[in-house]
Amino acid sequence: MKILVIEDEKPLQESISSYFQEDGSRCEVASTFREASEKIGLYQYDCILLDLGLPDGDGLKLLQEIKSLKRKEGVLIISARHSLDDKLEGLDMGADDYLVKPFHLSELRARVAAIVRRKKFDGQQQIIFQEIQIELSSMRVLVHGMPVVLTKKEYDLLIYFISNQGKVVTKNAIAEHLWGDDMDLADDYDFIYSHIKNLRRKLTAAGAIECIHSIYGIGYKFGIL
Amino acid sequence: MKILVIEDEKPLQESISSYFQEDGSRCEVASTFREASEKIGLYQYDCILLDLGLPDGDGLKLLQEIKSLKRKEGVLIISARHSLDDKLEGLDMGADDYLVKPFHLSELRARVAAIVRRKKFDGQQQIIFQEIQIELSSMRVLVHGMPVVLTKKEYDLLIYFISNQGKVVTKNAIAEHLWGDDMDLADDYDFIYSHIKNLRRKLTAAGAIECIHSIYGIGYKFGIL
DNA sequence: CTTCTATAACTAGAATTTTCATGATCCGGT
DNA sequence: ACCGGATCATGAAAATTCTAGTTATAGAAG
Numbered sequence: 001m002k003i004l005v006i007e008d009e010k011p012l013q014e015s016i017s018s019y020f021q022e023d024g025s026r027c028e029v030a031s032t033f034r035e036a037s038e039k040i041g042l043y044q045y046d047c048i049l050l051d052l053g054l055p056d057g058d059g060l061k062l063l064q065e066i067k068s069l070k071r072k073e074g075v076l077i078i079s080a081r082h083s084l085d086d087k088l089e090g091l092d093m094g095a096d097d098y099l100v101k102p103f104h105l106s107e108l109r110a111r112v113a114a115i116v117r118r119k120k121f122d123g124q125q126q127i128i129f130q131e132i133q134i135e136l137s138s139m140r141v142l143v144h145g146m147p148v149v150l151t152k153k154e155y156d157l158l159i160y161f162i163s164n165q166g167k168v169v170t171k172n173a174i175a176e177h178l179w180g181d182d183m184d185l186a187d188d189y190d191f192i193y194s195h196i197k198n199l200r201r202k203l204t205a206a207g208a209i210e211c212i213h214s215i216y217g218i219g220y221k222f223g224i225l
Numbered sequence: 226m227k228i229l230v231i232e233d234e235k236p237l238q239e240s241i242s243s244y245f246q247e248d249g250s251r252c253e254v255a256s257t258f259r260e261a262s263e264k265i266g267l268y269q270y271d272c273i274l275l276d277l278g279l280p281d282g283d284g285l286k287l288l289q290e291i292k293s294l295k296r297k298e299g300v301l302i303i304s305a306r307h308s309l310d311d312k313l314e315g316l317d318m319g320a321d322d323y324l325v326k327p328f329h330l331s332e333l334r335a336r337v338a339a340i341v342r343r344k345k346f347d348g349q350q351q352i353i354f355q356e357i358q359i360e361l362s363s364m365r366v367l368v369h370g371m372p373v374v375l376t377k378k379e380y381d382l383l384i385y386f387i388s389n390q391g392k393v394v395t396k397n398a399i400a401e402h403l404w405g406d407d408m409d410l411a412d413d414y415d416f417i418y419s420h421i422k423n424l425r426r427k428l429t430a431a432g433a434i435e436c437i438h439s440i441y442g443i444g445y446k447f448g449i450l
Numbered sequence: 451c452t453t454c455t456a457t458a459a460c461t462a463g464a465a466t467t468t469t470c471a472t473g474a475t476c477c478g479g480t
Numbered sequence: 481a482c483c484g485g486a487t488c489a490t491g492a493a494a495a496t497t498c499t500a501g502t503t504a505t506a507g508a509a510g
Contacts, residue, residue: 011234011278012327015305080240102237102327151495191497193460216505217458376466416468418489439488441476 001025001116002044006036006062007051007078012101016049019105020112033057040066045073046119047112052079052090060093067094072122074115076108107180117163129162130224132208143206153178154199161212161222170219196220226250226341227269231261231287232276232303237326241274244330245337258282265291270298271344272337277304277315285318292319297347299340303328332405342388354387355449357433368431378403379424386437386447395444421445 003020007013008031017027028043030036033056040048048066052059059077066075074096090098096115099108121127127134133142139155141148150158156178161169175189200212213221228245232238233256242252253268255261258281265273273291277284284302291300299321315323321340324333346352352359358367364380366373375383381403386394400414425437438446 009234009236011305015326080236102240102329104325104328153496188498190459190499194462194497196459197461214459214504378467413469415470415488419468419491421488422490441487 001046003027003112004030004036004039004043004045004048006030006049006054006059008032008053008055009051015105016108019109023109033059033062036062037065040069044071046116047074047076049076049078049108049112050095052077060090063090063093063095072119074112074119076111076115078103078108104180106176110177110180113177117159120163127162129165130209130211132162132203132211134158134162143203143208146206148202148206150199150202153195154202157195157199158203161220164222166221166223168215168219168221173219226271228252228337229255229261229264229268229270229273231255231274231279231284233257233278233280234276240330241333244334248334258284258287261287262290265294269296271341272299272301274301274303274333274337275320277302285315288315288318288320297344299337299344301333301336301340303333329405331401335402335405338402342384345388352387354390355434355436357387357428357436359383359387368428368433371431373427373431375424375427378420379427382420382424383428386445389447391446391448393440393444393446398444 001024003025005013005016005027007016007029010031013029013031017029020027028039028045030039033054036050036054050059050063050066054062059079063075063077066073075094077090077095077098078101079090079098080101096118097111099111121136124136126136131144133145134140135142141150141155141158157174160174160177171189171192174192196212200210203212204210209224211222211224213223213225215221226249228250230238230241230252232241232254235256238254238256242254245252253264253270255264258279261275261279275284275288275291279287284304288300288302291298300319302315302320302323303326304315304323305326321343322336324336346361349361351361356369358370359365360367366375366380366383382399385399385402396414396417399417421437425435428437429435434449436447436449438448438450440446
């Protein structure tokens with residue numbers, strides 16, 4: 001995954017890019033309006049993190065520029081301005097999300113992941129995996145055409161699994177993506193077992209095959225086999 | 226309340242001090258090791274926010290200095306280092322809490338409030354309000370000497386009320402202190418009604434007087450009358 | 451190969467928190 | 481005083497999280 005970070009504060013720039021690189025994402029950086037504009041013209045990104053408070057130009061201008069290129073990278077605005085108006089203005093201009101500084105890095109990551117996922121499924125009405133069918137707009141899930149009612153956490157969990165199909169996901173990764181960082185590190189996350197159990201039960205009860213596989217000591221893998 | 230912010234990044238310095246001043250707290254700032262050291266020698270604070278990444282000296286040294294003065298201000302470490310070791314080292318050296326950058330301002334405030342509250346009740350075995358008696362160490366609550374079992378949220382709510390005795394607290398203030406910022410702004414917070422209700426019910430059922438008073442359109446006030 | 455052991459995963463049910471629907475209360479403007 | 485919208489209270493239902501007890505797994509030891 002390739003990310004562009006448009007941000008003039010060096011320390012924050014550092015934190016963000018090193019954090020994403022741990023994940024295996026490629027992360028480029030631009031400190032000025034000019035530099036950002038050039039990079040956007042030259043390369044393609046999966047997601048652009050845009051700080052509004054640039055030294056040499058209005059960040060919203062840059063947003064317009066990005067959007068006028070009609071490209072499909074997601075844009076997440078990072079800003080110190082926490083008025084509701086700023087936020088709405090940003091979203092109106094086509095940003096995908098808005099995060100006020102300061103924030104947790106894990107929250108940033110979760111939101112980027114959400115944007116990328118959304119883009120990936122963009123225009124797509126539904127995701128289908130074997131006999132499981134997810135209507136994204138209504139957040140309804142069907143198995144063999146019959147509706148299955150999931151709670152929000154179960155739904156989120158299923159989406160997370162399906163968008164990481166085939167990959168092994170750790171319990172911690174699940175926790176961070178579904179709960180952010182409100183919980184202390186080295187925490188238990190045992191309650192995830194409950195959600196996994198309930199999701200499995202509801203899916204198999206509706207006639208789907210076993211698709212959530214436990215990898216002992218590591219985590220889970222979603223898929224066939 | 227008087228707070229010292231030891232932090233070299235100007236924008237963050239700004240954000241923090243203006244945020245606390247909205248609350249009516251006095252907030253002083255030091256950008257360097259030297260400056261901080263001087264101010265600590267001269268004045269008394271309720272809480273010191275200490276950034277470890279200072280330009281002219283190790284923050285942990287400063288922490289030692291503060292602790293060697295055997296004064297009782299709380300110290301909250303702010304740091305970009307998010308390794309568990311750094312955290313533990315800081316706490317071992319006597320810091321009261323540790324927050325990794327970046328973070329939400331409201332989370333910072335909540336933690337500062339927690340530290341100040343803890344200090345205020347430091348050494349104190351219990352808080353007594355009328356016939357309500359709170360054993361801080363065991364987190365047990367007694368009314369007329371008889372134990373009342375409260376859930377964690379109810380307990381937190383009670384502590385929050387009691388430490389703001391007589392003052393009017395808004396629903397939003399309660400929400401921010403008990404939940405941090407995981408929830409969107411302009412959110413409902415309706416569930417607070419449930420916790421208020423349960424707390425009231427348990428207290429009065431145990432024979433305490435009505436001490437949580439609703440102030441229509443504003444919030445609640447804890448106390449007699 | 452079997453047994454042992456420590457850790458990880460699972461499960462059911464309890465406890466807690468949050469949501470939801472409904473009714474009561476307050477307060478400003480007629 | 482009456483109305484109407486907003487605020488608050490309440491009980492019950494739903495969702496989430498926690499707890500304790502059980503089972504499974506991999507690796508070590510016999």
